[in-house]
Amino acid sequence: MALPSLYPDVEIPDVSVPAHVLSAGGTRPDAPALVDGLKGDTITHGQLAAYVDRVAAALHARGLRKGDVVAVFCPNTPWYPVVFHGIAAAGCVMSPINSLYTPDEIAFQLRDSGAKVLITVSPFLDRVRAAVDQAPVDEIVVMDGAEGHPSLLDLLSTDAPSVQVDIDPAQDLVTLPYSSGTTGLPKGVMLTHRNLVANVVQMRPIMDVHEGDERIIAVLPFFHIYGLTVLMNQGLAVGGTVVTLPRFDLEDFLRVIQDQRITRAFVAPPIVLALAKHPLVDQFDLSSLRTITSGAAPLDESLALACQQRLRQGADTGVTVAQGYGMTELSPVSHSTPDTGQEPPGAAADVPKGSVGYALPNTECRLVDPATGEDVAAGLRGELWVRGPQVMKGYLNNPQATADTLDGEGWLHTGDVAVVDEHGHYTVVDRVKExxxxxxxxxxxxxxxxxxxxxxxxxxxxxxxxxxxxxxxxxxxxxxxxxxxxxxxxxxxxxxxxxxxxxxxxxxxxxxxxxxxxxxxxxxxxxxxxxxx
CATH class of the missing domain: 3.30.300.30 (ANL, C-terminal domain)
Known part of the structure; x- marks a missing residue:
């Protein structure tokens, strides 16, 4: 039995990802969009839109066309969104590569995705060269510059004419992230413009957005779909400021929250654990935080409460610690805990800390017995199936894996075991295979x-x-x-x-x-x- 979201459906704009996410460039051009958390360098919303236009024009001038894949192998920087949206605006497909990958793993993704260009940074160049020896690409762009390679500045300084690409949001891919490989070889997850636009729009009703005052710390990597959609694109789409860190270092993380007056932190459970237990936390003023939302792995109720209680002690802050749920194949969010006051119509304000909250608008769910394929009775555990506009198009060049995960009725079989209570709160308890x-x-x-x-x-x-x-x-x-x-x-x-x-x-x-x-x-x-x- 399909369980609909308790939220009313939202309208999903039939536009490309850059057209939706970069709209603040026209309404708040002088507001900060991106800040380097370590250096303080800032890109405004207006500058972001202009830079994206130049990157798209430069890629088009180099012969790239709609559907061509551009791989990006880079840590979080304020320039990552410039590159991503420039690729998207050119009608190309961005395939993000994990910053920890070895040359062999990079080569696999380059080969499997069919990438024509690889954009990277100079500290990664040794691994890149070893990878392209195995899987050649037409060109390597080194963002911060390296002899023999074009730089990001070269792309930004092009005088090529702006490009207008006819994009079908429902069919055309915008990004090709690779699944973690915990169940076999990594697989290219085909996500369309509509997938990502839908997910950003679906998250809006659960958020108490303070227009012009949202400051989000981006420490989770943009090469992961959680970082790409939730931190980067969602943050920019609400006209907020996204403050980047290239990697997680607890002291840097805490200092940036304090100095940049961060209001929202989207994290993973290990960061919640550090916030709950590490003595360094007491040395910083984290009172600007309104919400901490954990994802990517289950967050225990007692740990969430311990973190929330610690941050509230001695501080004039009402910070809440909650969690959401998603996966790469869901662009990535299907469930989340809403901000206070943003609950579904008629729902109670309190969501249990161990829960991942409610299904997002436009999202249907089923809980299915993995052994029988039948829906489980109310209150019992079953594999979570999800259907909605955020569900992937499929796996690249892998029809069997697609058929094993996405059935003919559009249900994505998540492989996660969950339970839903009488209030519509979902709790994910583990992986079917674990x-x-x-x-x-x-x-x-x-x-x-x-x-x-x-x-x-x-x-x-x-x-x-x-x-x-x-x-x-x-x-x-x-x-x-x-x-x-x-x-x-x-x-x-x-x-x-x-x-x-x-x-x-x-x-x-x-x-x-x-x-x-x-x-x-x-x-x-x-x-x-x-x-x-």
Whole structure:
């Protein structure tokens, strides 16, 4: 049974991504659009629109045409949106490459996407050269300049005429991000102009937007769809200021929030964990923050509350800590917790902290038993299926993977296990493929990780299932990062868990590690833990 959103549908403009996102360039041209968090360099909304026009013209003058793929391999800078929207305005497709990728991984994406041009920065040039030896491109643009390569300044200084490309928002691709590869080789996710415009518009009703006063810290990478849509495009579309950081460093992050008077932080759970537990937080004034929204991985209720309570102590601030849900194939958001006062008509104001909130406008959901394919009864767990205008077009050159994920009725099978309560609040409990099967029970690693993080001497934790050969059962194993000065033993961790969870959920093995491996978006890389055990 399809469960509609509790929000009324919103109208989705039939326009390109740049046409929608850059509209503030005409209404607030002198307002700051982008700020370098470390250097302070600023690009106004008017300058952004002008720069985008020049990049599009330069790409067109170099022979690129509608549908051509331009790969971007670059950390967050104020110039990243200039490049993205310039590519989009030229009718081309931007394929963002993870800044941590090796030459082999870069080459795979260049080859698979068919990229004709690669735009990068000089510190990444060694990896780029090694990659293009395997997968050649027509040209490498080095944004900050390098001998033998055109720079971003060369593109911006072109005198080529402006271009007007006939874009069909519903069909034409604007970006081709690659999925994380946690379930096999990375796959190119085909996202259209309509997908991204829809998602930006869908988020507007859940936000109490302070026109001209939204200041968003962009530390999550723009090469990830969360950063690209939620931080970058959504921030610019509301006429706000997006303050960039090239990587996460806690002290830089806190200082930028303080000095730039940041109002919104979109983060991943590891950052919430740092805000809740790290002593450095107390040295900075974070009172400008109104909301912290976590995504990319489940955020436990107790951790969200601990972070919120800590930031409210001794500060005249009403900051709230909440979470949303999405995935690359959803452009990325399908569910989120609204700002206070932006709840669906007739809904209660309080959304449980462990919940990902409500389905966005224009979004339908189903909860399906993975074994039977039937919808589960109310209040029971099932795989979350989503249908809406933010659902991807499919996977590039991979009809089988597309058919396995996106069915003929337009339902995207997320692979995530969720439950919805009587108020329309969704809670995502784990991945279908990550559930630990023990004596007929399904044990969710994320649930056990949340309990582990409640221990004051545990700084971080991850849980996987390990096979016991004699019984054939999967047993929960915890990888634990001790807090500074802790003398925890495996026995004390197991005793702690035994007092907190049902017998079938008890941790059976404990291994102490220095750091939990995570993706740039904050997802635990369980496959690395399984490979190393």
């Amino acid at each position: 559930l630990i099967k023990y004596k007929g029970y399904q044990v969710a690693p994320a649930e056990l990780e949340a309990v582990l993080l409640g221990h004051p001497e545990i700084a971080d934790a991850a849980v996987i299932g390990v096979l016991e050969e004699e019984s054939g059962e999967e047993l929960p194993k915890a990888f634990v990062v001790r807090a500074a000065g802790s003398s925890l033993t495996p026995e004390t961790v197991m005793e702690y868990m035994a007092g907190k969870v049902a017998p079938h959920k008890k941790i059976r093995f404990v291994e102490f590690i220095e750091q939990v491996p995570k993706s740039s978006a904050g997802k635990i890389l369980r496959k690395e833990l399984k490979a190393a055990r």
